[in-house]
Amino acid sequence: MKTIYLDNNATTKVADEVLEAMLPYFNQFYGNPSSMHTFGGQVGQKIRVAREQAATLLGAMPEEIVFTSCGTESDNAAIRSALMTRPDKKHIVISRVEHPAVHALCSHLSTQGYKVTELPVDKNGMLDLENLGKSLTSDTAIVSLMWGNNETGVIFPVEEAARMAHEKGILFHTDAVQAAGKLPINMKNNVIDMLSISGHKLHAPKGIGMLYIRRGTKYSPFLIGGHQEKGRRGGTENTPGIIGLGKACELAAKNMEKENTDVKRLRDKLESELLRSIPQSRINGDIGNRLPNTTNISFEYVEGEAILLLMNELGICASSGSACTSGSLQPSHVLRAMGVPFTMAHGSIRFSLSVYNTEEEVDFIIEKMPAIIERLRGMSPFWNQAGQSCEAQ
Amino acid sequence: MWEYTDKVKEHFLNPHNVGEIENPDGMAEVGSLACGDALKLSFKLDENKRIKDAKFKTFGCASAIASSSALTEIIKGMTVDEALKVTNQDIAQYLGGLPDEKMHCSVMGKQALEKAVENYRGVPAMEAGAKIICECFGVTDKEIERAIRENNLATVEDVTNYTKAGGGCGNCQDAIAQILERVKAEPKTDTKPRLTNIQKIRLIEETIEREIRPSLKHDGGDIEIIDIIGNRVIVAMRGACATCKASEITLKDFVQHRLQELVSPDITVEEASK
Numbered sequence: 017m018k019t020i021y022l023d024n025n026a027t028t029k030v031a032d033e034v035l036e037a038m039l040p041y042f043n044q045f046y047g048n049p050s051s052m053h054t055f056g057g058q059v060g061q062k063i064r065v066a067r068e069q070a071a072t073l074l075g076a077m078p079e080e081i082v083f084t085s086c087g088t089e090s091d092n093a094a095i096r097s098a099l100m101t102r103p104d105k106k107h108i109v110i111s112r113v114e115h116p117a118v119h120a121l122c123s124h125l126s127t128q129g130y131k132v133t134e135l136p137v138d139k140n141g142m143l144d145l146e147n148l149g150k151s152l153t154s155d156t157a158i159v160s161l162m163w164g165n166n167e168t169g170v171i172f173p174v175e176e177a178a179r180m181a182h183e184k185g186i187l188f189h190t191d192a193v194q195a196a197g198k199l200p201i202n203m204k205n206n207v208i209d210m211l212s213i214s215g216h217k218l219h220a221p222k223g224i225g226m227l228y229i230r231r232g233t234k235y236s237p238f239l240i241g242g243h244q245e246k247g248r249r250g251g252t253e254n255t256p257g258i259i260g261l262g263k264a265c266e267l268a269a270k271n272m273e274k275e276n277t278d279v280k281r282l283r284d285k286l287e288s289e290l291l292r293s294i295p296q297s298r299i300n301g302d303i304g305n306r307l308p309n310t311t312n313i314s315f316e317y318v319e320g321e322a323i324l325l326l327m328n329e330l331g332i333c334a335s336s337g338s339a340c341t342s343g344s345l346q347p348s349h350v351l352r353a354m355g356v357p358f359t360m361a362h363g364s365i366r367f368s369l370s371v372y373n374t375e376e377e378v379d380f381i382i383e384k385m386p387a388i389i390e391r392l393r394g395m396s397p398f399w400n401q402a403g404q405s406c407e408a409q
Numbered sequence: 410m411w412e413y414t415d416k417v418k419e420h421f422l423n424p425h426n427v428g429e430i431e432n433p434d435g436m437a438e439v440g441s442l443a444c445g446d447a448l449k450l451s452f453k454l455d456e457n458k459r460i461k462d463a464k465f466k467t468f469g470c471a472s473a474i475a476s477s478s479a480l481t482e483i484i485k486g487m488t489v490d491e492a493l494k495v496t497n498q499d500i501a502q503y504l505g506g507l508p509d510e511k512m513h514c515s516v517m518g519k520q521a522l523e524k525a526v527e528n529y530r531g532v533p534a535m536e537a538g539a540k541i542i543c544e545c546f547g548v549t550d551k552e553i554e555r556a557i558r559e560n561n562l563a564t565v566e567d568v569t570n571y572t573k574a575g576g577g578c579g580n581c582q583d584a585i586a587q588i589l590e591r592v593k594a595e596p597k598t599d600t601k602p603r604l605t606n607i608q609k610i611r612l613i614e615e616t617i618e619r620e621i622r623p624s625l626k627h628d629g630g631d632i633e634i635i636d637i638i639g640n641r642v643i644v645a646m647r648g649a650c651a652t653c654k655a656s657e658i659t660l661k662d663f664v665q666h667r668l669q670e671l672v673s674p675d676i677t678v679e680e681a682s683k
Contacts, residue, residue: 319470322421322474346577347445359442395424396467397438397447398468
């Protein structure tokens with residue numbers, strides 16, 4: 017059975033070019049870049065190139081890039097650094113829809129003497145900057161808001177938010193894990209202090225990430241050890257990973273236009289056809305303000321895990337915000353923050369595309385989904401024979 | 410990804426008895442859309458008051474659908490009293506087990522069955538004196554107590570896995586911890602893990618098949634289970650055994666001995682009257 021992969025916000029395929037760039041650095045050029053000999057030193061040269069490639073994607077300077085192990089490490093490092101370098105300030109501002117890498121960290125910090133404000137979002141998942149303005153105090157150390165939401169694709173106005181924070185002398189961090197490679201990012205045109213990126217969301221492998229730290233920003237390292245990354249991140253460099261991420265950043269810059277034309281067109285086709293052919297379905301998230309590859313669709317009166325497993329039988333990969341898929345008993349915190357009714361949240365499916373998806377794949381899903389939803393609705397006590405919703409109890 | 414057994418997958422992909430029975434003898438709905446799973450169960454009795462047909466409609470995940478399918482298969486042919494003895498463990502076991510986080514799906518099956526029987530008998534649905542503990546999922550103290558006793562639960566997390574209570578806002582977790590304390594302090598009537606009826610019947614069948622029948626067949630004989638009433642196993646001896654003078658000794662010293670050893674020391678084996 018052919019795999020049809022529309023779960024690219026979860027992870028992506030390593031691009032062939034990326035893998036090819038990495039392979040020699042496992043068993044051929046395995047030297048330690050810190051070594052004195054040429055055998056190691058030549059790997060250091062390649063890391064320098066990768067740092068330039070990564071910086072170019074962001075319109076940044078190479079020395080502003082610190083390689084980490086993943087997006088979660090980058091988020092943790094940024095927020096903890098802000099708190100360490102501003103020890104007199106005990107307040108953090110985030111949103112209710114942040115990724116667990118920020119959300120769970122801040123819940124933990126709230127038990128360690130920090131006060132955390134979680135900004136609400138509206139029913140489309142959008143942030144009201146007025147609320148941000150009101151939340152900022154003289155005690156606020158950092159504001160951390162995601163650039164693009166992983167579940168709905170909704171884009172936050174982070175550049176404007178960063179300006180507001182800066183006016184009050186507050187540091188600003190953004191988790192740009194989903195936005196990188198899909199939205200143009202130019203750090204010369206904004207005042208964002210720190211920005212997180214994960215390799216495996218943009219066709220580099222898992223286990224590599226990076227943190228942009230604006231030049232001049234005081235930084236306190238998260239991993240303390242050797243002098244690697246100019247003392248900002250101890251630990252021997254993941255050389256193949258870094259080289260792969262550099263290559264992936266170069267590819268992402270090249271593919272950015274394709275993401276916003278071809279990929280977006282397929283996404284739009286998929287969602288408009290599904291909405292047309294399946295009654296009682298709707299989009300979650302602000303349709304005019306989303307990442308080009310993501311759609312989050314709710315099918316009322318059916319449960320997401322059951323939908324995913326029937327899709328799985330056909331080789332189609334996607335995700336759900338249903339409670340049953342997470343191991344918790346409540347549906348996605350993002351959909352709850354948006355006030356999506358439970359009847360809709362349990363049956364939400366996220367499709368996230370990449371440049372590797374084809375028209376045929378999207379057509380196959382458009383063809384197969386109606387029968388999947390119909391089959392489950394046929395079993396649902398809330399859906400009667402006439403194909404109408406029964407009034408839920 | 411959940412690790413579902415093949416049996417769960419089979420009952421999810423091809424569920425048995427989906428639908429609603431017209432003019433059912435007993436019917437119940439448990440759960441709700443807000444909870445993330447809901448089950449509507451209906452059954453019809455035959456002239457001997459045995460469950461002739463059972464059907465379900467379920468909103469929920471794969472394990473909720475599979476548990477509902479399993480439940481309807483298990484109770485078919487049972488009397489209402491027999492059906493009431495089916496536990497959530499029986500449902501889970503029928504499916505070859507469920508992930509811990511999904512045990513509440515089997516509990517939902519058990520609850521639907523009880524409410525459907527209450528509906529048939531015309532008694533009130535909620536247990537007398539029951540109080541809602543978990544507001545998010547509408548779980549009562551009685552339901553929590555029973556889940557703790559029947560499944561030997563030890564932590565608040567266990568209770569959440571089995572009943573959903575405490576899995577929403579989390580405000581009732583202290584109350585659940587108190588119920589746990591209270592139930593744990595109760596004197597235990599039976600310390601050994603007890604087999605449910607279904608488990609026992611299945612184990613007896615398996616033991617005879619695996620441990621007993623091959624030996625008898627070796628001597629040209631055979632054995633057939635006629636009935637199992639509590640701990641009494643009624644069998645018929647077939648083939649060479651049927652005419653063998655020593656069959657009484659075989660029955661007591663071999664068949665009964667093995668079953669006592671492998672299933673339960675309380676088991677007695679009798680030969681059906683010829």
